[in-house]
Amino acid sequence: MRDILLRKIRDEYDQKKLRALNEAEKRKDNIYKDLPELEELDKQIALSGIELSRIVLLKPENFEGEILRIRGKIDTYREEKNAILKKNNLSAESFKPVFECKLCDDTGYLESGERCKCYKQKIIENLYDMSNIKHRLKKENFGKFDLGAFSNEKYKEEKLSPRQNMSNILDACGNFCLNFNDESPSLLFYGTTGVGKTFMCNCITAELIENGKTVIYQTASNLIEIIEEHKFGRTDESQMNKENYNYLFECDLLVIDDLGTELNNSFTNSELFNIINARMIADKKIIISTNLSLTDFAQTYSDRIISRIFNEFAIFKFFGKDLRF
Numbered sequence: 001m002r003d004i005l006l007r008k009i010r011d012e013y014d015q016k017k018l019r020a021l022n023e024a025e026k027r028k029d030n031i032y033k034d035l036p037e038l039e040e041l042d043k044q045i046a047l048s049g050i051e052l053s054r055i056v057l058l059k060p061e062n063f064e065g066e067i068l069r070i071r072g073k074i075d076t077y078r079e080e081k082n083a084i085l086k087k088n089n090l091s092a093e094s095f096k097p098v099f100e101c102k103l104c105d106d107t108g109y110l111e112s113g114e115r116c117k118c119y120k121q122k123i124i125e126n127l128y129d130m131s132n133i134k135h136r137l138k139k140e141n142f143g144k145f146d147l148g149a150f151s152n153e154k155y156k157e158e159k160l161s162p163r164q165n166m167s168n169i170l171d172a173c174g175n176f177c178l179n180f181n182d183e184s185p186s187l188l189f190y191g192t193t194g195v196g197k198t199f200m201c202n203c204i205t206a207e208l209i210e211n212g213k214t215v216i217y218q219t220a221s222n223l224i225e226i227i228e229e230h231k232f233g234r235t236d237e238s239q240m241n242k243e244n245y246n247y248l249f250e251c252d253l254l255v256i257d258d259l260g261t262e263l264n265n266s267f268t269n270s271e272l273f274n275i276i277n278a279r280m281i282a283d284k285k286i287i288i289s290t291n292l293s294l295t296d297f298a299q300t301y302s303d304r305i306i307s308r309i310f311n312e313f314a315i316f317k318f319f320g321k322d323l324r325f
Contacts, residue, residue, distance in 0.1 A: 006123075008126070009108075009119070009122050009123060009126060010108070012122070013106060013107065013108045013119070016099075016100060016106045017097075017099070017105070017106040017107060020097040020098055020099050020100075020106060021097050023097070023098070024095065024096060024097040024098070027094065027095065028095050031090065031094065031095070034088075035084060035088060037084060038081060038084050038085075041077050041080055041081045041084070042081070044077050045074055045077045045078065045081070048070055048073050048074045048077065049074070051070055052067065052070045052071070052074070055067055055070065100118075101116060101118040103116050103117065103118070104116035104118065104119070108122075117212075117214060118212075120214050120247070120250070120251075121209070121212070121213075121214045123243065124214055124215065124216060124247065124251070125209070136202060137202055137205060137206040137209070138206075140199050140202035140203060140206070141202065141203050141206035141207065142170075142174065142203045142206070142207055145170065145199070145203060147163055147166060147167060147170070148163075149323055150162040150163040150165075150166045150196070150320055150323075151163060151320055151321065152164070155319055155320055155321075156319075158319055162195070162319060162320030162321075165317070165318075165319065165320075166196060166318075166320075169196075169200065169316050169318070170200075172314065172316065173187070173200055173203065173204055176204065176285075177204060177207045177208060177211070180208060180211075180213065180252075180253075180285070183283075184285070184314075185312060185313055185314045186280070186285050186286040186287065186288075186312065186313045186314070187285075187286075187287045187288070187313060187314050187315075187316065188287075188288050188289075188290070188309055188313040188314070188315045188316070189201070189287070189288070189289040189290070189316050189318055190289070190290050190291075190292060190293065190294060190297065190315070190316075190317055190318070191291070191317055191318030191319050192291060192318075192319070192322070193291055193322060193324075194321075194322030194323050194324040195318040195319060195320050195321075195322065195323065196318050196320075196323065197257075197289040197290075197291075197318050198257055198258075198289060200289075200318075201217070201255050201257055201287055201289055202217075204253075204255070204287060205217050205253075205255055208252065208253055213252040213253060214247070214250070214251040214252045214253070215251060215252065215253045215254075215255065216244075216247050216248060216251040216253070216254050216255070217255040217257065218248075218254075218255070218256060218257070219256075219257045219258050219261070220256055220257065220258050220259040220260065220261055220262040221258070221261060221262045221263075223248070223256055223262070223275075224262045224263065224268050224271070226244050226245055226248065227245065227248075227268075227271045227275075229245075230242065230245040231271070248275055249275065249278055249279060249282070249284075251284070252284065252285070253284075253285045253286070253287065254275070254279060254284070254285075254286050254287075255286075255287045255288075255289075256286065256287070256288045256289070257289050258289065258290065258291065259288050259289065259290040259292075260290045260291060260292040260296075260297070260300060261291070264300060264301075269301055269302045269305065270302075272301070272305060273302060273304050273305045273308070276305060276308050276309070277304075277308060280308060280312060286313075288309070288313070294315075298310075
């Protein structure tokens with residue numbers, strides 16, 4: 001499955017780059033058709049470049065003089081070319097391919113050899129397609145968020161109505177997306193089931209993916225499975241799971257849904273802290289949702305996790321009647 005997925009993405013990138021190159025070639029042909037003198041100048045510049053290379057290689061008697069002569073000729077041709085371009089509202093950029101990604105020129109890889117951000121996001125999007133989450137994001141996003149679904153009546157001992165509370169949370173989450181690259185804190189959503197936590201996580205995920213950010217969305221149980229397969233199955237671990245594990249640390253935003261539903265022990269506590277701590281040191285955002293109360297949450301997880309989350313996350317309580325009923 002992993003090989004098929006990567007081959008599919010690789011083919012998409014090859015086609016994107018080829019399309020950009022073909023379109024650039026067509027633009028150049030059209031420009032040359034309208035301005036044949038420009039084509040002739042480019043031809044002379046290319047021939048002069050070949051002549052210069054030959055002189056450098058052969059090093060004849062008047063070596064330095066010949067180099068100066070040819071370079072002067074190339075400069076003259078370029079001045080004439082620039083004058084024609086300016087006169088016709090063109091520039092050197094008019095001949096260059098227009099790639100979708102300016103970082104990797106639609107190759108998927110940076111000069112360092114690392115995968116480009118766009119390539120990683122493409123893998124994540126394809127994984128979302130396979131898990132059907134992308135279909136959910138089309139239905140659960142800020143555009144589909146309905147405050148009217150929340151009661152405007154006072155709820156139990158809470159000071160705000162569920163609608164007023166959700167309005168405040170909605171504003172905060174909108175600002176979180178808007179100022180994502182700034183020093184906005186990570187988020188903890190807590191409250192009983194069916195009060196909008198997962199829907200809000202999906203809204204933020206959809207918004208940031210739309211804005212070109214890399215987002216990994218996992219339930220707590222799936223997160224632990226990825227970690228366990230990486231830690232205990234390294235000898236025969238699939239490349240896909242290895243990448244999934246690395247993305248937990250590398251993605252712009254990690255969303256952990258339903259924390260508290262996973263099997264909890266010293267191993268999961270240690271690994272969860274490792275992810276949270278590493279991401280916070282790297283200034284990478286996390287969103288955690290849980291059905292646990294803050295008291296139960298503090299009793300379930302290690303002091304190190306609690307210290308990190310309670311001191312450095314913005315914490316929002318969701319309450320009200322279960323909207324699913």
